[in-house]
Amino acid sequence: MTDTTELITIPGNWNFDYTYFAGEAASRFFAALKDSQQIMGARCPSCQRVLVPARSFCDACFKRTADWVPVGPEGTLETFTIITAAFPGLPKPPIVMAYVTLDGADTALVNMVNGLDLSDIGAAAAQLQRQPRVRAKFIDEPQGRITDLSFVLI
């Protein structure tokens, strides 16, 4: 290659559509959200943990889950982040995402936390570090998706 060679760039774009198959366990979990605004966990017959969101198997025990039990709608915030920068394709900041252990569950569920005063990020962070109690709040017309709910502080 000589010093005068112009380096070529070629434009590209990936924009494919997909249909994701949720499987039976998640389908049942989503149906409960839509039909009765209930959050369901699935219990592992070996370790007895109630897994939320519900799954068809426990990956720690290599056992299929058996019993289904409702959990929440209240719970405890475990950890969080306050997203303050905008990224292409992601929701507009500031927004709060957190893991919450719903009452009766042995695992934590990730979702958004709404209704917080985010005018002072440091103060909001300090409030969330105290592991506040939260409640799952459903949208007016649930669609049978994980976005049917979000968390609000009690």
Add this chain to the structure above:
Amino acid sequence: MKSRMAVVGVGQTSYKRAHTELSSADMIWEAAEKALDDAGMDISAVDAIVMGVAPDALAGENGVEKTAIFGAGKPYVRVNTGGVTGSSAAFAGASYVGSGRAKVSLVISLERMGQATTSQQVFNTIFDPVYEKDFPLTTITMAALRASMLMRVYGYSERDWAEIASRNYRNALKNPLAHIHKDLSPEDILASPLLAWPIHRFEACPMSEGACALVIAGESSVGDRVPAWLQGMASTSDAYAMGDRFHRPEGTLVDLLSLRRSAERAYADAGITDARKDIDVVELYSPFSSAEAMAYPALGFCAPEHGPRFVQEQFTDLSLPSFNPSGGPQAANPVSATAMVRIAEAALQVRGMAGERQVPGVRRAVATGQGGATQFSTVCVLGIERPD
């Protein structure tokens, strides 16, 4: 380790936002050529090739490595285990040698993310499409969720994150291959824009491109080459869901169970009984300061609750190992290659070939790798002494 083998060749491109002068195949070629040159070997000496590339979408090319097949006619495997891809590829290459199916393996990892205009949108697609993809889960927010928990549970401060990052950037000033060459103080890092509380822009790893390659040789092929003996290698998986790791007694989300178990097994093979004394250099897979902090107790350097104190200790106690003399992933994070770069840098330190970033008198170095939400972790121990 059941059979003796060593890293006898290391090849790296530089790491930067985009290698606009190189095609994907050119990058692989450059790293492989340098590793073979370092080993004083021709491609004909190589019996197996393992390639590591993580998500194709970062490059916008499926099988981005396929155009660089060389030495056609040899066994060939591609590995993808997310962030740990580079060390998984190295471990696969070592398995070829350890099992006797190859005398010499060439392992290469490539990151071509310079072709992407944004990475965080691509990183969102690594999460579960059923329960998680609708949320702004990315590599940055995944780290932030853990950083805030570390602050709550163990008392780390934003200042700790900034001091770790500053140390890494300043180390990278001595590494000509690093992507970021900025003398950033802890104050500079705290003053940079907040991305996702508690993570500031200059704490987050950059988007880097580059390729790394290693030549792994069985004992009979080492000859008079300068070896970094592979004294211990262990790879451990963990549950996928981060939410499943909050309440288990064996370790929470911030206790890095997969890294701890890898360390226990690799140290046992290598004969390490006291990590603080038996290790001279640690190259950590730490794209964020919180990842480095989580590694301290997992690697046996301190009790989890003493982590914040250890941040200060490792600055002042010169008997402790040197952490990330290369600058680590905060100064260059070619995702698919990052975990292999850790092994490469550890091998260079053991072989006394790390240039200006060389730590004097290195007898043993440890390299870590982590992928997914630390769903996969590796620990690799390299040393000057041939294993028994």
